[in-house]
Amino acid sequence: MKKIIHILAVFTMLLTFFLIFVGALIKSTEAGLSVPDWPTTFGENMFLFPYSSMVGGIFYEHSHRLIASIVGFCILLNTILIQFSNFNKFVKIISLITLCAVITQGILGGLTVLYFLPAWLSASHGTLGQTTFCLTIILAVITSPKWYKNKAVKLNSKIRKLSFIAVAMVWTQLIIGAIVRHTESALVALDFPKINDTWIPSFKDDAIEKINYERFVQSFDFVLNLDPITSGQLLIHFMHRSFGYIIFLFMIYYCFNLYKNKLFMTTPIILILLISTQIALGALTVLSKKEFIVTSLHVSNGAAILGILVYLCLNINKSKLL
Amino acid sequence: MKRLISILVLTTLTVGICGSISGTVNFDGKGPKKKKLKMDADPVCGKSHQTPVYRQDFVMDDNNNLANVIVYLKNIDFKGSVTKTQVVLDQKGCVYSPHVMGVMKGQEILIKNSDATLHNIHGLPKVNTEFNFAMPKVLKEKKMTLVKSEDAFKVKCDVHPWMSAYVQVFDHPYFAVTSNDGSYKIDNIPAGTYEVVAWQEKFKDKTVAHQVTVADGNSKQNFTFVKPSKKK
Numbered sequence: 001m002k003k004i005i006h007i008l009a010v011f012t013m014l015l016t017f018f019l020i021f022v023g024a025l026i027k028s029t030e031a032g033l034s035v036p037d038w039p040t041t042f043g044e045n046m047f048l049f050p051y052s053s054m055v056g057g058i059f060y061e062h063s064h065r066l067i068a069s070i071v072g073f074c075i076l077l078n079t080i081l082i083q084f085s086n087f088n089k090f091v092k093i094i095s096l097i098t099l100c101a102v103i104t105q106g107i108l109g110g111l112t113v114l115y116f117l118p119a120w121l122s123a124s125h126g127t128l129g130q131t132t133f134c135l136t137i138i139l140a141v142i143t144s145p146k147w148y149k150n151k152a153v154k155l156n157s158k159i160r161k162l163s164f165i166a167v168a169m170v171w172t173q174l175i176i177g178a179i180v181r182h183t184e185s186a187l188v189a190l191d192f193p194k195i196n197d198t199w200i201p202s203f204k205d206d207a208i209e210k211i212n213y214e215r216f217v218q219s220f221d222f223v224l225n226l227d228p229i230t231s232g233q234l235l236i237h238f239m240h241r242s243f244g245y246i247i248f249l250f251m252i253y254y255c256f257n258l259y260k261n262k263l264f265m266t267t268p269i270i271l272i273l274l275i276s277t278q279i280a281l282g283a284l285t286v287l288s289k290k291e292f293i294v295t296s297l298h299v300s301n302g303a304a305i306l307g308i309l310v311y312l313c314l315n316i317n318k319s320k321l322l
Numbered sequence: 323m324k325r326l327i328s329i330l331v332l333t334t335l336t337v338g339i340c341g342s343i344s345g346t347v348n349f350d351g352k353g354p355k356k357k358k359l360k361m362d363a364d365p366v367c368g369k370s371h372q373t374p375v376y377r378q379d380f381v382m383d384d385n386n387n388l389a390n391v392i393v394y395l396k397n398i399d400f401k402g403s404v405t406k407t408q409v410v411l412d413q414k415g416c417v418y419s420p421h422v423m424g425v426m427k428g429q430e431i432l433i434k435n436s437d438a439t440l441h442n443i444h445g446l447p448k449v450n451t452e453f454n455f456a457m458p459k460v461l462k463e464k465k466m467t468l469v470k471s472e473d474a475f476k477v478k479c480d481v482h483p484w485m486s487a488y489v490q491v492f493d494h495p496y497f498a499v500t501s502n503d504g505s506y507k508i509d510n511i512p513a514g515t516y517e518v519v520a521w522q523e524k525f526k527d528k529t530v531a532h533q534v535t536v537a538d539g540n541s542k543q544n545f546t547f548v549k550p551s552k553k554k
């Protein structure tokens with residue numbers, strides 16, 4: 001029984017990660033409203049909607065809904081199994097929280113469609129999606145036989161603090177990123193590492209006006225139509241970039257501390273690699289003018305970073321949990 | 323006889339003198355490169371065209387005449403009734419026809435799906451309420467009206483990301499959209515002096531306007547959109 005629960009938890013975690021990628025593809029292809037109704041699909045039962053009709057944007061949107069149903073079902077099933085197992089109270093509570101999160105997430109997804117994707121709703125859907133992914137990771141870890149077999153090492157409070165700060169920082173960056181994405185602030189500048197040819201942008205009216213005139217001129221050379229920007233969009237974009245660099249520096253410090261304590265030799269290397277990739281993907285998102293695969297990889301790679309940090313945090317604080 | 327004359331005089335007075343405005347809209351400068359629309363995301367769309375289809379946000383002929391420009395009278399107080407004729411917005415070959423259109427508020431719009439595929443028709447107005455309808459293969463027609471006047475807004479299909487159209491809603495019937503040769507004509511305008519505005523999709527709120535005096539007969543007014551230069 002415990003083995004089945006663990007396998008199901010790992011499967012759910014992997015499927016949730018894939019679901020985040022497919023969800024990212026929807027925004028990247030602007031297909032969020034290609035299916036105007038919910039929970040039905042073009043008036044039909046979503047499970048009976050023919051594959052041949054999944055053309056254009058419907059392919060991404062409908063696939064996301066189908067995979068999300070499977071994830072939802074897996075979480076529901078596992079929550080029931082866990083309640084009847086002899087896992088401890090912590091596992092039972094986490095599984096119930098995960099179930100609540102996934103149900104809320106499903107409803108949020110439906111509401112984004114019915115209310116035509118207001119930025120705050122879409123950003124919440126993106127944030128809760130990745131938070132649910134973190135919960136599936138926790139569940140996969142704490143249902144593992146290894147988790148109970150291996151003894152917990154007592155660690156100093158500094159490294160424990162760092163592990164929490166790391167999660168909090170990346171989770172905050174996820175929210176900022178979701179706002180950038182859903183307020184159309186990714187392409188307020190088309191250059192990298194500079195922002196509209198400056199290192200620190202000016203948010204004054206005349207500076208914004210100048211940028212907007214430049215964009216208007218450019219729209220006659222480009223195929224892309226560059227909409228005028230606002231100072232709010234520029235600010236959130238600037239925050240996302242700057243905080244990304246701060247996170248990078250912090251992570252080097254964090255990984256250095258992990259090494260010093262002779263903890264997790266490979267995970268920090270993966271972490272640094274993923275964060276470097278993440279900065280590169282962020283730059284490429286801008287430089288490629290939001291090529292849809294690049295943009296979606298930026299989102300899912302971000303989820304992977306958050307996931308690894310949650311995993312580290314969980315292991316570092318193991319002695320407190322067991 | 324006396325009665326008949328008085329009726330005639332009265333009619334002339336109430337109807338008043340009417341005239342029309344006509345002209346062409348052109349572009350000063352080198353236009354952006356024509357770009358083909360890639361329709362391979364839906365096989366039905368690709369198959370429905372023998373010749374390439376180009377982006378419609380800037381349609382200019384060899385003589386620099388601009389199509390799809392809305393020309394309209396601004397700030398005119400119209401007391402008459404809403405035009406009874408239906409306007410049609412067709413989804414054909416996975417493009418909107420027409421690409422740009424004007425309607426009166428309350429005028430019936432007939433949205434058609436002439437394709438063997440499905441569309442969603444998603445309007446992004448700022449004053450009217452946002453809408454998004456499913457147009458499955460079986461649903462060929464859908465009627466709707468827009469109740470408030472507002473500037474041109476985008477209508478798009480999220481199934482086929484290249485599909486877009488623009489609709490402007492007026493509280494009067496004095497508007498026209500330029501045809502492929504850049505020409506337009508607005509009829510039955512009561513005599514007077516008006517601000518006449520031309521709107522083009524790429525220029526958005528950077529419209530071009532002229533004062534035009536309408537009397538009996540036709541008044542000519544051309545519009546020119548100037549390509550913005552790099553240095554301001």
Ligand SMILES: [Cu+2]
Nearest residue numbers: 441479481482
């Ligand atoms: Cu369509």
